[in-house]
Amino acid sequence: MATADPETDGAYAELLDRVERIENVGNAAGVLYWDQQVKMPDGGTPARSKQLSALQTVRHDLLTDDAVGDLLADLESQDLDDEQAAVVREIRRQYEREVEVPGDLVEELSETISEAQQAWREAKEEDEFETFEPYLDRLRELHVERAEYVDAEKDPYEVMFEEGEPYLPLSTVERIFDELREGLVPLIEDVQENGADIADDAFAGEFDPEDQEALCRDALDLLGYDWDRGRLDTAPHPFMSGTQFDARITTRFHETDFVDPLTATVHEFGHATYQLGLRDDAYGTPLGDSRSSGIHESQSRFWENHVGRTKAFWERFLPTVKERFPEFEDVTVDEAYEAVNQVFTDNLIRVEADELTYHMHIILRSEIEQEFVGGDLDVSEIPGRWNELMDEYLGVVPETDAEGCLQDIHWSSRFAGFQNYTVGSVFAAQLWATIEEELDDPEAMIREGNFGPIREWLTENVHRHGQRYTTDELIERATGEPLTAEYFLDYVTEKYETIYDL
Template sequence: MATAESELDSPYAELLDRRKRISNVQNAGMVLYWDQQTKMPEGGTPARAKQLGALQSIGHELLTDERTGELLEALEAEELDDEQAAVVREVRREYDRAVAIPNDLVERISETSSESQPAWREAKAEDEFETFAPYLDRLRDLHIELAEHVDPEEDPYVVMFEESEPYLPLSRVEEIFDELREGLIPLIEDVHENGADIADDAFAGTFDPEDQEVLCRDALDLLNYDWDRGRFDTAPHPFMSGTQFDARVTTRYHDHDFVDPLTATIHEFGHATYQLGLRDDAYGTPLGEPRSSGIHESQSRFWENHVGRTKEFWELFLPTVTERFPEFEDVTAEEAYEAANQVFTDNMIRVEADELTYHMHIILRSEIEQEFVAGDLDVDDIPARWNELMEEYLGIVPETDSEGCLQDIHWTSGFASFQNYTVGSVLAAQLWATIEEEIEDPEKLIREGNFTPIREWLTENIHEQGQKYTTDELIEEATGEPLTAEYFLDYVTEKYGDIYELD
């Protein structure tokens, strides 16, 4: 920390110690969640739900304890440096929100979330939305109840969004969505109607999951993933879980596609890089924790798209691909680049979508969530509404709910978080534009496999800042201007115009 605890007034030192204990309880729950998604036998769900619920309850009790409030009040009269003030600001925000929520509601939400996950997996596997629907309905009601406790005067959906992105107004995100609709829909149509033929089948084939795992590990090695502080596993839905001391990556495999598991792995590597770049000396405090979900997604989308989908990366990595899959020894780096960036005409799955259609997936989910939370859409009508918006935005209709409204696990954890994937993509492009100005020839660095300068820039400007700044402040500190969709739209227009030879 910037100032030794011995030099601090006792209320701050005590608050810091209390916050660290709360963080440790939360991080223990994170390890249990990781185990539930990767290793736990299916029959363990009833006990795991209770375990996670208990940890959530303990953390909530520590945070909302009367002593926490007394310490915060005492610190209002103290002279604090910038880092101390940031810690107090963040704990105050957490406290004010949590103290309004009954402890039993926190426990009920955690238990219902854990119980809903195997129901979602079964519903997806069996293509039976009705298996998951009762849990989804219950979760909606519980999260609305929570939002009404936090701020009974505000739209519950806005309150939900503020949980993961507290300093970026939902109204600003919706303005960005409007800009993306205006810019992306014509570009997607132009690609489909006028785009040149590209090597979209360059990597056609059938692939053993074990071979795909080896290739993904090769990519993690190439990107300098810290195996001493991480591991790599499979999960029904790719995710990263961890801290600056232990950031674990997962992916999933497909019989007929190794590119998607590869880019998903690089995506989760981006999340892990953020976690591992947080300050070790600030562990357990807001200064050693990620700023927000949107900022986190900017790191994963940065590494997935601005590194892993570049021509330079495929020039570097293609020899490794052909070593693992010799049948592709005649594929050129240009063809590999095109295959990794094809704009799909019929892609149903968000996590497998290209950089253009991806955001239509996000926008339709956000609209459905808002209608569902507002009570304008019954749970049983979600599949039909999903298909309706898929046809409107992407011109396709899923044949099953498994590849439609059941494809993502996210609703088992709550609502109003999908927006952050698009926030992350937009910010990633803005960060890349800044890096191009501040680092000499970053494309050359990627081609050479020298990722250190790029990672160090991100660590210095994003990771090590923790929660010192609010979201909007952090973006301006890093890039010199507020969040804007301009760089993303310029980036995809130039990139895909070049790939598809558009006028």
């Protein structure tokens, strides 16, 4: 943890003490959220929503206390070192975004989110959008109201986007989306119309959940997951939750598909690796917290795609798959590689999508939520609009809302977050290009199961900085240039033209 300069007259030290209490309250809420998704019985929702609401209100009250504002004002004229200045910058940003938001709004929003998540689970299980509809509509009203308190001069959707990605303008992300549309759509069409046949059914079969879990644990062991600071569980929607001392991951299993749970586990491992790579001595301060949603997603997409979907990884891991599932004894590395990288021409589910069509799922969701938040789309029109855009962008229409607009948990808590999945993919490709230049044959490291140098490079260049640098500064420090879609487009073009013999 950064220490105070005596010349600050204790103001910095007192600010750190207050911030650590604020962070601890937030982290405690995170554990309750994890329990709600993983262990809590369905009937626990009424109490849990009150508990989470109380913690969020306490956190808000601690952050917006007049004393915090006074300390920030005192520190404006102090001579701070770079780390201290970064801590104050981040706390000031949080304070200024929260201080005008009424506490009762914070409490109602938190309680509604908790209730909405249970309603979403029930709606998805029963394929009844109407169950979720009133919660979704109320959440939109509350989030818009909150955004107007934060910054009445900005579009509410932009304010919401800045919540998870504070230093990367939405206009930059929209420019990247335009570049991806231009590059990905013709590539997807080329694969669909002219691509050679590949071994897309190499792993067909039915699989016991216990065997799938054992395989996921094998993968985590190989990658170097720290079981002393983590655990693997199941949840309706895979996620990671925790701190640098306790980073838990979840996955889910499918009766006829072990590849999706495996890649989801590797994805969440990437999130956990970032969390565990944060500085232990900076816990409770912005220096010990992750930079942003987009940077976090870059780590999960890096491990899922640039490691877990490579031929080198399957050269190493395929023997383990055969041990767990002997029926695949005759599957070759090339067949395994093609199977885990097939382009799905009829896929309905975002988290099961390939690297190409995945981003059309993201663009679809971003457009719908912008229309909904902006008041141009009624909540009752979401299923129809979803199906319309699925047909336009992906050429497939879901038969149920459970496979359509109810498939993701995200709208039960927030809006303007899907863009960060694409930001993460783009940055992950940029990171991989840099690693290829700076490490000696990283593909050989993957093939040999020697993941330590890759983890260490990411920790040194991304994880350990916490929030010391803004998003754009961190990207340039890690890769030497601003965020660009160039590396991602080059990567997927070369990869899929090779796989599909285009």
